[in-house]
């Protein structure tokens with residue numbers, strides 16, 4: 317999608333601190349970290365949110381979770397939280413599917 321911020325980041329048109337990249341997904345540090353380590357993993361193809369996942373694109377999501385396991389293992393991150401906000405009330409501000417991967421501090425449950 318031409319006017320989508322995360323499509324532009326995935327394409328390298330807007331700079332980011334890259335964590336990982338392959339043909340399917342892109343991972344980069346959040347510009348406003350909410351934990352000592354906070355990166356985002358996004359599909360390169362535009363998907364609006366979890367609500368837009370179906371049989372045609374769910375393999376991308378499975379791949380993203382494999383990548384999250386790989387990145388965290390490589391970084392020695394043993395405890396972390398994966399979050400995806402969907403819609404306004406949940407706090408989604410960028411309408412391109414993304415998974416927050418947060419670690420490095422005690423976290424509350426339930427989340428605020």
Ligand code: 5GP
Nearest residue numbers: 332333344345346347348401407408409410
């Ligand atoms: P959401 O609020 O949609 O769940 O998450 C969007 C995240 O994207 C936020 O945590 C926000 O800090 C991050 N973000 C927004 N714009 C940029 C940007 O230009 N670069 C990076 N690296 N992160 C961004």
Ligand code: ZN
Nearest residue numbers: 320323362412
């Ligand atoms: Zn997009």
